[in-house]
Amino acid sequence: MALDSKIPHGPIKDKWTDYKNHINLVNPANKRHIDIIVVGTGLAGGSAAATLAELGYNVKAFAYQDSPRRAHSIAAQGGINAAKNYQGDGDSTYRLFYDTVKGGDYRSREANVYRLAEVSANIIDQCVAQGVPFARDYGGLLDNRSFGGVLVSRTFYAKGQTGQQLLLGAYSAMNRQIARGKIEMFNRHEMLDVVKVDGKARGIIARNLITGEIERHSAHAVVIASGGYGNVYFLSTNAMGSNATAAWKIHKKGAYFANPCYTQIHPTCIPRSGDYQSKLTLMSESLRNDGRIWVPKNIEDAKAIQKREIKPTDIAEENRDYFLERRYPAFGNLVPRDVASRAAKERCDAGFGVNATGEAVFLDFATAITRYGKTQAKIHNIENASDAKIYELGQAIVEEKYGNLFQMYEKIVDENPYETPMMIYPATHYTMGGIWVDYNLMTSVDGLYCIGEANFSEHGANRLGASALMQGLADGYFVLPYTIGDYLSNEIRTGKIPTNTPEFDEAEKEVTDRINFFINNNGEYSVDYYHKKLGNIMWEKCGMSRNEQGLKEAMVEIKALREDFWKNVKVPGSANEMNPELEKAGRVADFLELGELFAKDALDRNESCGGHFREESVELEGEQKGEAKRNDTDYAYVAAWEYTGEPADAVLHKEILEFKDIELKQRSYK
Amino acid sequence: MNLTLKIWRQKDSKSKGQMVDYKVTDISEHMSFLEMMDVLNEQLVNTGEEPVAFDHDCREGICGMCSMYINGEAHGPDRGVTTCQLHMRMFKDGDTITIEPFRAAAFPVIKDLVVDRTSFERIQQAGGYISVNTSGNTQDANSIPISKHAADEAMDAATCIGCGACVATCKNSSAMLFVGAKVSQYALLPQGQIEAADRVRNMVAQMDLEGFGNCTNTGACEIECPKGISLENIARMNRELMKANL
Ligand SMILES: Cc1cc2nc3c(=O)[nH]c(=O)nc-3n(C[C@H](O)[C@H](O)[C@H](O)COP(=O)(O)OP(=O)(O)OC[C@H]3O[C@@H](n4cnc5c(N)ncnc54)[C@H](O)[C@@H]3O)c2cc1C
Ligand code: SF4
Ligand code: FES
Numbered sequence: 001m002a003l004d005s006k007i008p009h010g011p012i013k014d015k016w017t018d019y020k021n022h023i024n025l026v027n028p029a030n031k032r033h034i035d036i037i038v039v040g041t042g043l044a045g046g047s048a049a050a051t052l053a054e055l056g057y058n059v060k061a062f063a064y065q066d067s068p069r070r071a072h073s074i075a076a077q078g079g080i081n082a083a084k085n086y087q088g089d090g091d092s093t094y095r096l097f098y099d100t101v102k103g104g105d106y107r108s109r110e111a112n113v114y115r116l117a118e119v120s121a122n123i124i125d126q127c128v129a130q131g132v133p134f135a136r137d138y139g140g141l142l143d144n145r146s147f148g149g150v151l152v153s154r155t156f157y158a159k160g161q162t163g164q165q166l167l168l169g170a171y172s173a174m175n176r177q178i179a180r181g182k183i184e185m186f187n188r189h190e191m192l193d194v195v196k197v198d199g200k201a202r203g204i205i206a207r208n209l210i211t212g213e214i215e216r217h218s219a220h221a222v223v224i225a226s227g228g229y230g231n232v233y234f235l236s237t238n239a240m241g242s243n244a245t246a247a248w249k250i251h252k253k254g255a256y257f258a259n260p261c262y263t264q265i266h267p268t269c270i271p272r273s274g275d276y277q278s279k280l281t282l283m284s285e286s287l288r289n290d291g292r293i294w295v296p297k298n299i300e301d302a303k304a305i306q307k308r309e310i311k312p313t314d315i316a317e318e319n320r321d322y323f324l325e326r327r328y329p330a331f332g333n334l335v336p337r338d339v340a341s342r343a344a345k346e347r348c349d350a351g352f353g354v355n356a357t358g359e360a361v362f363l364d365f366a367t368a369i370t371r372y373g374k375t376q377a378k379i380h381n382i383e384n385a386s387d388a389k390i391y392e393l394g395q396a397i398v399e400e401k402y403g404n405l406f407q408m409y410e411k412i413v414d415e416n417p418y419e420t421p422m423m424i425y426p427a428t429h430y431t432m433g434g435i436w437v438d439y440n441l442m443t444s445v446d447g448l449y450c451i452g453e454a455n456f457s458e459h460g461a462n463r464l465g466a467s468a469l470m471q472g473l474a475d476g477y478f479v480l481p482y483t484i485g486d487y488l489s490n491e492i493r494t495g496k497i498p499t500n501t502p503e504f505d506e507a508e509k510e511v512t513d514r515i516n517f518f519i520n521n522n523g524e525y526s527v528d529y530y531h532k533k534l535g536n537i538m539w540e541k542c543g544m545s546r547n548e549q550g551l552k553e554a555m556v557e558i559k560a561l562r563e564d565f566w567k568n569v570k571v572p573g574s575a576n577e578m579n580p581e582l583e584k585a586g587r588v589a590d591f592l593e594l595g596e597l598f599a600k601d602a603l604d605r606n607e608s609c610g611g612h613f614r615e616e617s618v619e620l621e622g623e624q625k626g627e628a629k630r631n632d633t634d635y636a637y638v639a640a641w642e643y644t645g646e647p648a649d650a651v652l653h654k655e656i657l658e659f660k661d662i663e664l665k666q667r668s669y670k
Numbered sequence: 671m672n673l674t675l676k677i678w679r680q681k682d683s684k685s686k687g688q689m690v691d692y693k694v695t696d697i698s699e700h701m702s703f704l705e706m707m708d709v710l711n712e713q714l715v716n717t718g719e720e721p722v723a724f725d726h727d728c729r730e731g732i733c734g735m736c737s738m739y740i741n742g743e744a745h746g747p748d749r750g751v752t753t754c755q756l757h758m759r760m761f762k763d764g765d766t767i768t769i770e771p772f773r774a775a776a777f778p779v780i781k782d783l784v785v786d787r788t789s790f791e792r793i794q795q796a797g798g799y800i801s802v803n804t805s806g807n808t809q810d811a812n813s814i815p816i817s818k819h820a821a822d823e824a825m826d827a828a829t830c831i832g833c834g835a836c837v838a839t840c841k842n843s844s845a846m847l848f849v850g851a852k853v854s855q856y857a858l859l860p861q862g863q864i865e866a867a868d869r870v871r872n873m874v875a876q877m878d879l880e881g882f883g884n885c886t887n888t889g890a891c892e893i894e895c896p897k898g899i900s901l902e903n904i905a906r907m908n909r910e911l912m913k914a915n916l
Contacts, residue, residue: 055805125806131799139815173799240727572719
């Protein structure tokens with residue numbers, strides 16, 4: 001099947017408006033006769049479910065947690081972007097669009113990104129109306145901060161808990177619809193397959209995670225909002241249950257998987273401290289507004305710090321290497337995540353790391369605390385304030401801005417970050433790749449939609465901070481409710497979709513066979529044993545830097561690991577009860593397939609792009625020497641993979657990316 | 671560290687449960703409590719036993735899913751943290767640790783340490799929202815100015831993660847801290863004032879219906895709350911309720 005992105009014609013700034021003016025609408029009285037399934041209740045799924053119900057459709061929403069409020073979106077810390085230009089610092093729809101396309105290393109779709117920038121301002125209005133307590137300034141107006149990769153302050157935030165507050169907003173909107181009976185909520189349910197009838201998505205098979213019961217649910221359209229697949233690395237900043245199953249299952253039923261190799265490596269995570277670790281914890285990027293990143297200039301100092309012979313504060317200013325400020329004077333500590341991550345790894349690889357394993361750099365707040373302290377002393381008319389007083393005043397400001405993050409750091413690392421600089425290291429965080437969708441957010445299967453982190457559309461090869469929350473809510477509140485109507489306008493005469501059909505029988509059988517296999521396969525190793533092995537291969541060979549040989553090896557190793565998994569995995573307990581090991585087994589089985597496609601995609605993309613440093617593709621000359629080298633002539637496309645049986649045999653479809661409103665340029669943050 | 675764990679095992683909501691002893695060895699003080707539980711579970715899987723079921727997801731102290739009663743305290747001995755943020759450095763080599771599910775009539779046990787907290791959901795559905803259309807026809811956000819103080823206070827109330835520790839720790843199994851936090855968030859903001867009276871009445875009525883007890887001002891909830899939600903919120907809820915009933 002050829003890829004048709006269905007991008008509307010006309011000038012970019014009019015596309016969305018014109019499109020909305022011309023799509024087919026569903027009469028309000030008919031919406032009552034249409035059912036929609038939404039899988040996932042994070043920012044994307046939650047906002048979509050609430051809005052679709054508000055419009056009058058019957059919505060069935062699914063989540064594996066015990067409440068929609070606990071979806072992974074809850075963990076987002078830093079903020080959400082919107083081109084409001086409240087600060088009057090030169091922001092505009094175009095600039096947000098430009099920054100996002102550039103920040104995505106010119107691998108996202110212009111039309112989608114423009115639409116995102118356009119609706120971004122509405123998101124803030126919507127959330128404020130719902131009672132989301134965004135940070136305010138003393139005049140009562142909304143406050144903003146700035147994030148990596150941009151030169152304006154457009155990020156709205158609610159302390160370090162922005163995702164939580166936005167999700168609670170969407171959740172409250174959902175609750176209102178649940179109370180009205182317009183949303184039927186299925187907590188602790190996991191979607192295990194999609195059901196297609198005559199080529200259209202018509203339902204899902206789900207497992208009730210409390211009773212183990214397999215259920216059939218039908219609808220006129222299915223929306224997947226199941227989040228990202230970063231847990232393919234085992235260690236990531238994602239919630240433990242985040243998984244690729246819903247996305248992978250629809251891929252196997254015909255939805256193309258786009259750019260699987262695009263994952264984001266986030267520069268400011270707490271470094272790992274041992275083999276037992278189950279996940280990595282992110283320190284919000286907003287910390288880079290005030291924190292300065294450095295390692296010792298002299299290797300002897302670095303060694304002494306690694307052995308804890310000297311303290312970071314013992315190192316004199318002139319012996320510190322503020323490597324981001326040195327290399328990228330224009331953006332300094334606020335360079336985009338890929339640039340910051342690679343630069344940190346480069347210093348650590350060269351031996352300048354600052355923790356026991358040599359895999360950490362400092363994030364230092366001393367300068368900021370003193371700076372704020374001095375200002376505060378002036379504001380409060382304290383003359384000749386002592387250093388201690390200045391520090392105290394400054395610390396209060398830093399605490400107000402980032403207090404909960406500092407507390408979290410202290411709990412995990414057992415060091416006080418007000419006294420000694422934090423240690424950070426890059427970790428897998430967000431996935432830009434995902435299910436391929438057209439401008440309508442529909443996958444390559446009719447009636448099957450995909451929104452939020454689970455799709456591929458807006459972020460290109462590298463996501464700028466605070467743009468994932470924006471995309472999730474844009475998709476759910478403002479885009480999908482229009483585009484899905486266009487499709488559903490042809491469904492008003494369809495009537496209820498029966499679930500006692502051969503298509504449902506077959507899908508259910510596949511699901512039960514697999515569950516029974518796990519339960520009866522008296523193997524030798526636990527699910528985690530395989531997940532950790534997979535994660536290791538992924539990080540070593542498909543991580544921040546990759547090369548042809550490593551990727552080829554990864555494909556072979558993952559396939560072998562998968563074969564071993566299907567022979568030797570052990571899942572205790574039974575199928576008709578709550579069984580967390582069984583849940584994990586299904587998810588890891590899917591990761592073991594996705595991982596191979598991931599490596600295949602990375603192998604195909606012989607260019608450095610975003611967070612992905614292809615060792616064969618590096619600038620050899622000039623000002624950008626040593627930086628990643630993108631190759632627009634050969635790779636300015638979306639790689640959309642079609643499933644044909646084995647991940648290694650997936651067929652590549654290319655959506656050639658056209659840049660009409662932004663000139664493709666070397667991405668420089670110098 | 672080597673530890674003895676006494677864990678509540680219960681097959682499902684209908685079965686009777688019992689405490690079972692387990693031993694874990696080589697526990698690092700840097701592990702989180704849940705990572706220690708992972709070690710135990712890996713050990714159980716390897717010997718063909720069923721691992722201990724417990725709820726968890728974010729492991730960052732924000733989703734509110736992890737819920738355990740550890741040595742007689744909700745979320746264990748540390749203050750201001752959830753179980754996933756509790757670190758093993760809080761324990762000593764040779765310790766015996768008792769691990770039970772959150773207990774309250776309105777939180778029935780589903781399996782082992784997993785409890786059903788959907789009663790909280792129903793309370794929110796009874797009115798924990800502002801009735802605004804979600805399709806984007808809202809006024810400009812800055813046309814609703816809110817004092818920084820009010821916004822910060824609303825935010826403090828809104829940080830409740832819905833974990834239920836306040837209920838689990840209360841001798842009356844009262845949910846007032848949780849409901850108070852939610853009511854306060856909206857009470858402090860100008861949005862949604864029109865329905866404020868209905869909101870508090872409906873939420874409180876649902877809370878009673880779910881079988882949560884009443885508050886007798888013991889204050890245990892505030893001490894155990896991982897997010898520092900203060901008793902002030904209960905007082906505010908009571909004031910809101912009185913106002914609504916006037
Ligand atoms: C620590 C952290 C901090 C972040 N900070 C920021 C930030 O400051 N700004 C920003 O813009 N972005 C941030 N992000 C990224 C952002 O949070 C996510 O990209 C975004 O929240 C994803 O939302 P979503 O709705 O697509 O998916 P999720 O929130 O992941 O929701 C997935 C939903 O799908 C459900 N689900 C999954 N599989 C199934 C299945 N098979 N059956 C049933 N249900 C299923 C889950 O139950 C859940 O409800 C951060 C991410 C992390 C990890
Ligand atoms: S008030 Fe505190 S203890 Fe109670 S549910 Fe909220 S966060 Fe948990
Ligand atoms: S696992 Fe999310 S709060 Fe503990």
